[in-house]
Amino acid sequence: MNHRPESFEILPGAGASPVILHVPHSSRFIPEPVRSAILLSDEALDRELDHITDSHTAQIAAAAAAACAVTPWRFVNGLSRLVVDPERFPDEREEMLAVGMGAVYTRSTHRERLRSEGFDAGPLLDRYFHPYAQAMTRAVEDRLEAAGRAVIIDVHSYPTRSLPYELHGEGPRPPICLGTDPFHTPPALLAAAGAAFAGFGGTGLDSPFAGTYVPLEHYGKDDRVAALMIEIRRDTYMAEPGGPAGPGLAALAAALTALVDELAQTAGIS
DSSP: OOSOTTTEEEEOOOTTOOEEEEEOSOOOOOOHHHHTTOOSOHHHHHHHHHHHSOTTHHHHHHHHHHHOSSOOEEEEEOSOTTTOOTTSOSSTTOGGGGGTBSSSBSBOTTOOBOSOTTOOOHHHIIIIIHHHHHHHHHHHHHHHHHHSOEEEEEEEEEOSSOOTTOTTTTSOOOSEEEEOOTTTOOHHHHHHHHHHTGGGSOEEESSSSOOOOOOTTTTTTOTTEEEEEEEEEGGGTBOTTTOOBOTHHHHHHHHHHHHHHHHHHOTTOO
16 A cells, blocks of 8 residues: 555455445544644644544444444544545535635634644645545445445544534534435435434434545445445543543444444445
């Protein structure tokens, strides 16, 4: 693979599995050359990482994968989203540019200045963002070739209370938010997720976060690629903002296992 070990990790699953568990925001790691251009003090940066990191989501995905009857593939970002956010559009299509949080953030969760005025994002996009996108595209194409379909399940979390950067933070904040796409989220996939995560006090759709991640090569074009974002409200499994996981983690991993096992057996979800 043509990437540095710290950038991302692709953990193989069963050859016949169509499922990719995508974990883009679980890491706090920032390489020192990137850290040097971030304006926050070390203490302020630690606080920002507490708020912006989807803590323990890689652990949830790993525990779920280990228990699955048909092991899914996992694509795990090894870098903090403060390096680059691989799920943003890298251009003017990204609505989060309005708050300085495009593919390379210039503002924090509390809208403080994160990088200097006029910061050149190009080197970070070239070094981290584009290789990540290319590798994810290849991972999806591998699943299409091997299984005839690909199902991307994004594993995220979000805070119980909205943060100033959120563009849609005034909406419902259910224990489990399911992010959907009108082209890539078929009803059967949504129903399977709703059933799997029914035991956590309620699920909601596209609030406070909406959409799914699909590589641009396939986005809106290939209906063999299905996608769903699972946003877990953090009070269901951890101490906020950046504290340890609690007993809810195991229950969430079991629910994710149930969903993946259902997807592996259901050829119609594609």
